[in-house]
Amino acid sequence: MLKPELQAKFLxxxxxxxxxxxGFTLIELLVVVIIIGVLAAIALPSLLSxxxxxxQSEAKQNSGAMxxxxxxxxxxxxxxxxxxxxxxxxxxxxxxxxxxxxxxxxSSTGTYITNKAESIKAKLKSYAGVVYTSTQSVNGVNxxxxxxxLCESVNPATTDYASGITVNDGTNGPxxxxxxxxSMKTIK
Numbered sequence: 593m594l595k596p597e598l599q600a601k602f603l604x605x606x607x608x609x610x611x612x613x614x615g616f617t618l619i620e621l622l623v624v625v626i627i628i629g630v631l632a633a634i635a636l637p638s639l640l641s642x643x644x645x646x647x648q649s650e651a652k653q654n655s656g657a658m659x660x661x662x663x664x665x666x667x668x669x670x671x672x673x674x675x676x677x678x679x680x681x682x683x684x685x686x687x688x689x690x691x692x693x694x695x696x697x698x699s700s701t702g703t704y705i706t707n708k709a710e711s712i713k714a715k716l717k718s719y720a721g722v723v724y725t726s727t728q729s730v731n732g733v734n735x736x737x738x739x740x741x742l743c744e745s746v747n748p749a750t751t752d753y754a755s756g757i758t759v760n761d762g763t764n765g766p767x768x769x770x771x772x773x774x775s776m777k778t779i780k
Contacts (some may be wrong), residue, residue, distance in 0.1 A: 644716060647713075647716055650690060650691065651709035651718070652719060652744075654682075655709045655719045655720070656742060658680060658682065658721055659723050659740040662680065662707065663738040663740065665679065666725070666738050671725070671736065673704075675695045677693060687712070689712070690713055690716055691710065691711060691712060691718075692710045693709055694708050703724055704722055704723065704724035705723055706722050707720065708721075711745075714748060714749060717744055717749075718744075719744055719745070720742075721741070721742045722740060722766040724739055725737070725738055725739075743779070744779045
């Protein structure tokens, strides 16, 4: 057994060591904060680009739905397209927080129509869908069919690129504008 004097010093020493081991030092806290800051700086640009892609998926989905609805409308309504978004019965609002949706008037020949998703925010890409008619020979009989394409602006902007879409006669179908300003590219 230890003498009471030594026993008291030993217990006092143990108690003092436990109090000193509690918590973090200022340097340890600063190192942790710096590491978190570096990780956030690395991850933030990637996160922000994903936010834009998520917002753009709204326009892609709605433009594709408008194209499919135009094809159905054409077949159900005596081979005519509609320029009224409400007549497609999709439940798409004409304007959301990110995009303005509209349908350009059908061509004078009635062979195509353009569905637009124009970006409201400068960091988002615009989209345009074109539904057009063509003929296909089946067993020597020419039948009318509807086809569609979806165009995406190459650069994010709030510009109406869809007005540059050209439609060729015959089987070539429409093409997205690809002028020097980098208008649009076909994605579907």
